[in-house]
Amino acid sequence: MLDLALYAQRGSFKLEVECRFASDWTVIFGPSGAGKTTLLRLLAGLDRNAPGNSRFEMALARVVLDGRILTNTDQGVWRGPGRRRTSLVAQQPSLFPHLSVDANVAYGLGNLDRAIRASRVAEMLELVDATDLENRSPQDLSGGQAQRVALARALAPGPRLLLLDEPFSALDGTASDALVDRLHLWLRTNGVQTVLATHDATDAFSTGAEVALLREGRLTALGPAAEVLQDERERIALRLMTP
Amino acid sequence: MDWQALALSLRLATVTTAILLAVAVPLAALLVLGRGRWLAAIEALAALPLVLPPTVLGFFLLVLLGPRTAVGRGITALLGHPLAFSFDGLVVGSVIYSLPFAVQPLVAGFAAVEPSLVDAARLLGAGSARIVLSILIPLARRSLVAAAVLSFLHTVGEFGVVLMLGGDIPGATRTLSIVLYNQVENFDYAAANRTATILLGLSMAALAILYSKREKRGSAGGRRA
Numbered sequence: 001m002l003d004l005a006l007y008a009q010r011g012s013f014k015l016e017v018e019c020r021f022a023s024d025w026t027v028i029f030g031p032s033g034a035g036k037t038t039l040l041r042l043l044a045g046l047d048r049n050a051p052g053n054s055r056f057e058m059a060l061a062r063v064v065l066d067g068r069i070l071t072n073t074d075q076g077v078w079r080g081p082g083r084r085r086t087s088l089v090a091q092q093p094s095l096f097p098h099l100s101v102d103a104n105v106a107y108g109l110g111n112l113d114r115a116i117r118a119s120r121v122a123e124m125l126e127l128v129d130a131t132d133l134e135n136r137s138p139q140d141l142s143g144g145q146a147q148r149v150a151l152a153r154a155l156a157p158g159p160r161l162l163l164l165d166e167p168f169s170a171l172d173g174t175a176s177d178a179l180v181d182r183l184h185l186w187l188r189t190n191g192v193q194t195v196l197a198t199h200d201a202t203d204a205f206s207t208g209a210e211v212a213l214l215r216e217g218r219l220t221a222l223g224p225a226a227e228v229l230q231d232e233r234e235r236i237a238l239r240l241m242t243p
Numbered sequence: 244m245d246w247q248a249l250a251l252s253l254r255l256a257t258v259t260t261a262i263l264l265a266v267a268v269p270l271a272a273l274l275v276l277g278r279g280r281w282l283a284a285i286e287a288l289a290a291l292p293l294v295l296p297p298t299v300l301g302f303f304l305l306v307l308l309g310p311r312t313a314v315g316r317g318i319t320a321l322l323g324h325p326l327a328f329s330f331d332g333l334v335v336g337s338v339i340y341s342l343p344f345a346v347q348p349l350v351a352g353f354a355a356v357e358p359s360l361v362d363a364a365r366l367l368g369a370g371s372a373r374i375v376l377s378i379l380i381p382l383a384r385r386s387l388v389a390a391a392v393l394s395f396l397h398t399v400g401e402f403g404v405v406l407m408l409g410g411d412i413p414g415a416t417r418t419l420s421i422v423l424y425n426q427v428e429n430f431d432y433a434a435a436n437r438t439a440t441i442l443l444g445l446s447m448a449a450l451a452i453l454y455s456k457r458e459k460r461g462s463a464g465g466r467r468a
Contacts, residue, residue: 090362
């Protein structure tokens with residue numbers, strides 16, 4: 001259960017979102033520039049407002065995950081990224097270029113015992129179907145492979161909340177579907193709530209989850225995919241039928 | 244050839260470079276990763292020795308470290324001797340004088356590291372120290388080498404601060420550049436030529452090594468994909 005209230009401004013862009021994501025898989029659907037990335041970064045604890053060098057004018061930010069306050073600007077609470085059991089996989093995989101794939105995945109595992117780290121890394125790479133990439137350098141990976149490794153790296157520390165920002169854009173259709181199905185099951189089994197941002201309606205349908213419609217920084221609808229994306233579905237169907 | 248002065252210059256440059264890297268790495272990381280208006284003031288202060296005449300810096304340090312100020316008297320009481328006109332005093336002066344030559348390449352190198360990599364490390368729970376050691380330094384290692392080489396060479400060649408703060412005490416504060424000055428003053432141009440050639444050769448060799456390494460890395464396709 002994720003409760004959030006975010007009122008922030010950057011230049012002429014305003015983000016005004018207040019809602020509760022109750023489903024274990026929520027899709028934030030909206031066109032480019034709607035504020036999806038901004039929203040996810042604030043949920044992750046990045047882009048904190050600081051006097052003198054503010055990226056945002058933060059009017060109010062409140063993020064509560066399963067009853068635990070992650071951000072509350074009214075109370076002066078802002079848990080840093082990495083201290084809120086929240087992982088973010090951005091559009092760009094941002095793998096550490098000087099570390100091998102397995103070292104990338106192990107980065108967030110801190111001071112765990114070496115054997116436990118190794119088995120956790122192996123488990124994560126298997127989940128994203130990247131076991132054979134273990135010793136490779138990020139430079140030698142394709143876009144899709146890098147994206148899968150980034151996913152494994154984000155999941156390794158055992159987050160309670162997983163934020164995905166257009167993460168499947170680099171994967172081809174079939175690989176993406178298989179991965180999403182496997183991931184979905186794993187996340188549910190491990191009790192990880194997921195928020196996925198996308199501008200691709202098929203991503204939203206394929207997961208059949210709760211969908212939040214975001215337009216120009218505002219939430220315009222929140223509910224089951226079939227309801228919220230009715231218009232999108234008709235638009236796609238129409239396009240497919242039109243010769 | 245004044246081998247004692249050469250050894251002293253190299254020792255001074257080595258000690259200064261080691262201290263400078265220990266100071267400049269966290270300072271540069273603070274300037275790149277930190278936020279706040281006061282950082283601009285710190286950056287300006289760290290760049291000040293670049294434009295300040297060395298004799299001015301040397302004079303202020305001479306007064307500050309001498310018996311006229313509480314700081315100078317405190318240090319004298321602590322060490323048993325004043326810092327001015329000693330090797331330790333030269334180290335203090337050199338560290339301040341060469342600070343921008345260590346800080347500026349590091350700031351440029353750290354700032355060139357993709358911010359998304361720093362974000363990724365933060366999200367994975369890394370604190371500032373770990374980000375510096377595991378991300379910034381490995382990805383900006385060329386800048387670290389450049390900072391070390393420039394600090395070393397700049398210290399070997401410094402003259403104004405050394406003369407003001409250290410005077411000309413053989414074995415303690417008489418560096419190679421002071422020797423050169425003395426030789427010219429005594430019209431011993433042959434000796435001055437040798438001393439100057441050593442200083443020139445040292446600088447050229449170090450810079451050639453620095454830039455040839457850069458050339459090799461560049462032709463290998465850059466440091467990042």
